[in-house]
Amino acid sequence: MTTKRRFGRVRKLPSGRWQARYPGPDGIDRPAPDTFATKKDAEIWLTRQEAAILDDEWIDPDAGKVSLGEYGRTWIDERPRLRPRTVELYGYLLRVHIAPTFGDRALSDVKDPHVRRWRKKLLDQGVSEVTAAKAYRLLKAIFTTAVDDQLIKRNPCRIKGAGQENSAERPVLTVAQVYRLADVIEPRFRALVLLATFGSLRWGELTGLRRRDVDLTAGTVRVERQLIRVTGKGLVFTEPKSAAGKRTVVIPELIVKDLEEHLRYFAQGGDEGLIFAGPDDGPLWNSNFNRRFWGRALAAAGLPKIHFHDLRHTGNTLAANAGASIRELMDRMGHTSTRAAMIYQHGSHERQREVARQLDSLARGQLTKASGTQRARGE
Structure with missing residues (x-):
């Protein structure tokens, strides 16, 4: 049974679930990626698709089918002002730490939980926090461009603080x-x-x-x-x-x-x-x-x-x-x-002591001056 609407149509499948289809702005008749438990759910989904088209926010669901590995390599190549060492670093991170998990996966198939599990796996395998942060920042940058290119609607890299490098304090010689x-x-x-x-x-x-x-x-x-x-x-x-x-x-x-x-x-x-x-x-x-x-x-x-x-x-x-x-x-x-x-503005222990000595001298001087003024006034 098919139900016609002003935009799109829904029909009940033999399984009892509902399917939704609509004409995309590219003229292709497109089905929803999943079926729905109720007719109302299918109609709500169609309403959202229509709104996305009217607001010029519709994204071709086939556009994100390009693999992350292919798109990532193109992403690096399209940045001619990168320094040679940066190109080398990005290529290494993509090849060694990103591609083994996401290389063959379509951009649109990578979701937030996949990124969280990938990052945890890197750290569990002994990859340093610094390298993991660099790899995460690269992955996030690639997905940011994919959003700008309207290949996907949302960046799945949303782990707070995952791109920050917390390097160990480096030694300082005397x-x-x-x-x-x-x-x-x-x-x-x-x-x-x-x-x-x-x-x-x-x-x-x-x-x-x-x-x-x-x-x-x-x-x-x-x-x-x-x-x-x-x-x-x-x-x-x-x-x-x-x-x-x-x-x-x-x-x-x-x-x-x-x-x-x-x-x-x-x-x-x-x-x-x-x-x-x-x-x-x-x-x-x-x-x-x-x-x-x-x-x-x-x-x-x-x-x-x-x-x-x-x-x-x-x-x-x-x-x-x-x-x-x-x-x-x-x-x-x-x-x-x-x-x-x-x-470098935190100061060394020796510098902090020098600041304290100068503060002590300043405070004592002002106290002495104030005391002398009071005596002169007979207070």
């Missing part, structure tokens, strides 16, 4: 420890350690520096590019991570002499010559440096196993403790957001 490390590492890398720390520079920024980027008279280092490894291409010079990454960093006079000696004995020749080159006078590879020099130097200095990047973290902390404002930290670090700079 100035004495930094110099102990600089003293024992291979001489050609002494200045690398000191500039990474007191200039707050990233590995790629350091290895991309040229002679013309350094002005020791002014005590500045100009960051205009970085040297990164790209799978299949080797070492590649690229733009900094962001527009703020192009910056001039003022370095303390303390390390100028070390840089002068480094330029004299170890840097490549000419204005375009690399400041930090490998033992073969070629570009410096992170993997070779870590394997041949970094671990050995840490052991000789009696330091725990830390990452080279922790020198930048140490430098940022020292700058904050020296009184740098959030804006100054952002400029020094090459960040456009205050988020990273805020991390």
Whole structure:
């Protein structure tokens, strides 16, 4: 039995359930994806479809049938301004952490519970919280674009806080420890350690520096590019991570002499010559440096196993403790957001004691002044 309506039609099936059909704006007669227990339920569904069409919010139910793996690869390819390392990271996350679960599944078939179970499975398998957060953010971004493309109506990535990275607190070296490390590492890398720390520079920024980027008279280092490894291409010079990454960093006079000696004995020749080159006078590879020099130097200095990047973290902390404002930290670090700079504003225990001493002195001074005023008034 079929019941005609002003929009669409419903009919009762031999099973006793009800089916709904309607003409889509594309001219195709479309059935509801499921049957309904009552005629009223079927009619309510048709009313909602009509409203979606009239409000221009109707989505072709066949559009979301493209697989997430295919759509995700296209999503990456359609973003030409992504840095090579970002393209590599996205490809890895899609291939290793997303595709095994969702690669062959249609976009429209992925629902909120599927995403929750996928994320839990990643964490249960030992994937770090940082990597899981990166994978979740990528998946959410892909679905956000699918919503914008009107392939699906709703983004299934709705887990509060799942995209936030809660990295463990990185170690901070003392100035004495930094110099102990600089003293024992291979001489050609002494200045690398000191500039990474007191200039707050990233590995790629350091290895991309040229002679013309350094002005020791002014005590500045100009960051205009970085040297990164790209799978299949080797070492590649690229733009900094962001527009703020192009910056001039003022370095303390303390390390100028070390840089002068480094330029004299170890840097490549000419204005375009690399400041930090490998033992073969070629570009410096992170993997070779870590394997041949970094671990050995840490052991000789009696330091725990830390990452080279922790020198930048140490430098940022020292700058904050020296009184740098959030804006100054952002400029020094090459960040456009205050988020990273805020991390270094918590202050060290030593800095907190200094603040307390200054507060104590200020309060005592004002109390003494107030007491003297009262005596002068005879109170």
